[in-house]
Amino acid sequence: GAGVSQSPSNKVTEKGKDVELRCDPISGHTALYWYRQSLGQGLEFLIYFQGNSAPDKSGLPSDRFSAERTGGSVSTLTIQRTQQEDSAVYLCASRRGRAFYNEQFFGPGTRLTVL
Amino acid sequence: GQQLNQSPQSMFIQEGEDVSMNCTSSSIFNTWLWYKQDPGEGPVLLIALYKAGELTSNGRLTAQFGITRKDSFLNISASIPSDVGIYFCAGQLEGGSQGNLIFGKGTKLSVKP
Numbered sequence: 755g756a757g758v759s760q761s762p763s764n765k766v767t768e769k770g771k772d773v774e775l776r777c778d779p780i781s782g783h784t785a786l787y788w789y790r791q792s793l794g795q796g797l798e799f800l801i802y803f804q805g806n807s808a809p810d811k812s813g814l815p816s817d818r819f820s821a822e823r824t825g826g827s828v829s830t831l832t833i834q835r836t837q838q839e840d841s842a843v844y845l846c847a848s849r850r851g852r853a854f855y856n857e858q859f860f861g862p863g864t865r866l867t868v869l
Numbered sequence: 870g871q872q873l874n875q876s877p878q879s880m881f882i883q884e885g886e887d888v889s890m891n892c893t894s895s896s897i898f899n900t901w902l903w904y905k906q907d908p909g910e911g912p913v914l915l916i917a918l919y920k921a922g923e924l925t926s927n928g929r930l931t932a933q934f935g936i937t938r939k940d941s942f943l944n945i946s947a948s949i950p951s952d953v954g955i956y957f958c959a960g961q962l963e964g965g966s967q968g969n970l971i972f973g974k975g976t977k978l979s980v981k982p
Contacts, residue, residue, distance in 0.1 A: 758911070789972075796873070796957055796972035797912070810969065845911050858970070860911025 756780065758861035760846050766867045767836055775831045775864045779848030787847040787858060788821055788831050797845060803829065836868045875958050875973030882948060883981050890976040891942040892958035900961040901934050901941040902970065907954050915956075916943070938963070950980050 759778045767773050779786050784805045789797040799813040803823040814820070818836075823829040833840055843865050847858040875892045882888060892901070900919055904912035916927050918934035918941060925932055931944045941960070945952055955977050959970040 787969075794974070796875070796974040797959075797970075799969055799971070802969055813969075847911070857914050857917070860913070862909060862911050 758846055758848050758859050760844075760861040760864050762864055763862065764865045764867075766869065768869050769838060770835055772832065772834045773836055773866065775833075775844050775866070777829045777831070777846030777848075777861060779827065779829070779846070780850075780859055781827075783848035783850050783859075784826070785849035785851070785856075785858075786823055786829050787849070788829070789845045789847065790815075791843040791845055791863070793842075800831070800844075833866075836866075838868050841866055841868045873958055873960060873971055873973040875976060877976055878974070879977040879979070881979045881981065884948060884950060886948055888945040888948050888952070888978060889942060890956060890958075891940060892960070892973045893940040894960065894971075895939065897938045897963040898960035899938070899963045901932070902959040903930075903932050903941070903943045904957045904959060905954050906957065906975070912957055945978075948978075948980050953978055953980050 758780055761776045765773055786803040788800040790800055791797050801821045802810040818834045821831045843863040845860055845863045847860045849858045850856045873892050873894050902917050903915045905915050906912040915930055916925050916932040921934055921938045922936050923934040929946045934941055955975040957975045958973040961970055
């Protein structure tokens with residue numbers, strides 16, 4: 755497809771389990787972002803990948819969160835030992851280039867529920 | 870972290886009415902963006918603003934980048950039922966990391982048909 759895709763669309767897990775969320779950006783987009791959206795809140799920046807540069811991890815809330823981007827394309831956000839406060843919608847976005855005026859295109863998100 | 874104060878939190882208006890929402894911050898931004906999010910979807914960009922004082926329209930939507938670079942507003946004229954959704958402002962901080970956006974908490978718009 756032409757847009758950003760994310761999988762799974764919904765994930766229910768038990769507290770303490772690890773989860774992996776996947777993002778397929780738009781082909782050719784060099785920048786990839788992960789955001790977290792809690793109920794009734796705006797989007798919280800988590801991590802930013804730009805080409806082959808070291809990622810900006812400044813938004814990751816704890817060391818239980820990590821992300822990888824393989825081959826400059828697909829990205830996986832991993833949450834270890836999930837907690838109930840991790841329940842949120844995790845949104846991925848990609849952007850064509852480095853320039854600030856390039857639009858970020860968002861995927862539909864993965865809704866994570868930690869029981 | 871940095872905050873964008875977006876208001877109002879929610880609005881419930883009659884079809885045909887005009888709508889106004891705004892975002893303010895104590896920090897200076899070099900970009901202001903307005904997004905709309907429908908249920909189960911990611912946000913979609915409505916309007917992007919790159920210069921202080923810039924006034925930009927997209928159909929019935931008009932947005933402005935405040936002169937002080939610390940605020941922005943979005944107006945929707947003659948609202949229709951499909952305007953329902955959550956509207957987010959977002960900005961890139963002056964001197965901030967490339968492309969990292971700070972989002973407001975959203976304005977939920979409900980329109981009575």
